[in-house]
Amino acid sequence: MNYSIGRLAELTGVSVKTIRFYSDEGVLPAPERTASGYRRYTDDHRAHLELVRTMREIGLDLATIRSLGRRPLKEVLALHLRAVETQLTALQRTRTVLRATLDRDDPTDADLRRLHALGRLGRAEQAMLLDSFVDQVGGGIEARHQWLANMRDCMLPELPAEPTTAQLDAWLELTTLLADDDFRDNLRRSSDDFWAEPSALDAWRQTTAAMVDEIGRAGVAPDSPEAASVLARVLELTGQTREEWLRVFDEHDPRAERLWRLVAIVRGTEYQPPAVATAYAWLEQALRHSPGEPD
Template sequence: MAGMDGGAVFGIGELARRTGLTVKAIRFYSDEGIVPPTGRSPAGYRLYGHDAVARLDLVRTLRELGLDLPTIRRVLDRELTLAEVAAAHADAVAAQIGVLRLRRAVLVAVAERRAGPEEMGLMHRLAKLSEDGRRQLVGEFLDSAFGDLADEPAFRGIARSLTPELPDQPEVAQVEAWVELARLAQDPDFRACVRRLAERHRGVHEGLGPDPAAVVRDAVAPALAAGVEPTSTEAGRVVAAVLDRVPHVSAERLAALLEAANDPRRERYLRLLAVVNGWPAPESATPAFDWFLRALGHEALSVG
């Protein structure tokens, strides 16, 4: 059908066929003024020009991308450019993705833990914390764990190394790790464990020499790699070498330090921390500590 100016016009049925939209949808957009008719037929039916096809194609695309009708109308009326709308909408989509990641992390954790409604509610609240809320939670954990020790220079560095920093657009694994880490940081038993470790670290270290735990890891690594048994004579020589390197630390105090450091929750926290912060996964100290504690115990029995 041709219009009075020679341009093609379509009835609403033909426009629906050309655009793939329903007659009802086109009538709605027309009533909203988004795709106005160019005129009416002698029988009173709406008629549309070629530009209606292009407008409806754009409307459908923008609606599928989630834009609301007032914004779409402003684009069509050239009050906003497509670039402006795309940039703003991209930011909104990024925020929505973040929310969906948080929701997925909670649901995955609930499924894996077979959590009940109360635990699920707690996990959901942890996942939704703002950056300030996360910082406050971590600060309370570190204050509880270190207390007055936090004022000492050595422990300020340790506290910083234990601080998780979830990025603005975290991966799903980072969100999942944050939820678990936050729950662990709120565990009073774990806080007490970290406090004991801090106190024992200060008691054996005190700036008098190398970190005893690091000395143990370095000394034991070759023995572990060589398959040396912790009850062997060679193991006794490793124990003696460690004690020689940390003469300010008794065997009993070293054992207490390693037992505190060997708590599996501490290692779990460090692994979760690495995921949240995007750091390489830390090497487990458990095999070295287990080996040395067994060797130390064997030496004590032998001497006794």
């Protein structure tokens, strides 16, 4: 059955002006026209228009509706539910910050910065931040880029719906750190040699495992007299001199560990450094405690 635009408006409760606008904007499929140029709508147009009206009533914008085409209503509603849940989570976080701010007698600039950051760092912005971090630090070495891509979602966990001030501040510091070009460049430069040669990477894994085992089995403090013999064995295992190791530690960016401490705070868990990080910390302390001893 064919309808004039006036009749379609009567049947659907949508004004003639709105129907014409939807047709012109591509939200409603273009109707055929009579020889005189009048629009003629079909039952398909009527069903589609009612779907568009439903989607508008639940809050979808025209750009979204246009991009969805003629998908089943259930699929459209599922997409909208995801959007609503994301908005609710963001609103809950904002509410938490506002409540904490209002509990203070004298709100500060830091409180305003938290609110501003929450408003500008939605999921899309977070995804772009992580993508750019992986691309910049990956630096053209495929193995490193893939490793970072696999770690991508771990580096910026979702804030709880009602975060504590500590969690929020850690999350904001984390986003700032991930966006820092100097931090990114340091990570890339310091890991170039590590990732450039696959065989060297395998050798590093074996050597590091042996070092972790040696230090762990010894069970002595790095500043104790017993540490000297353990240190000598570690230097022999790694094939690096005291000066070479000290140079590595001097060039190391402590923000790399800070990143994972922040991740733990956001997650509400206790930071547990990996065994290799604990071994490196022991090695650095032992080296700096006895700098004058021969290798």
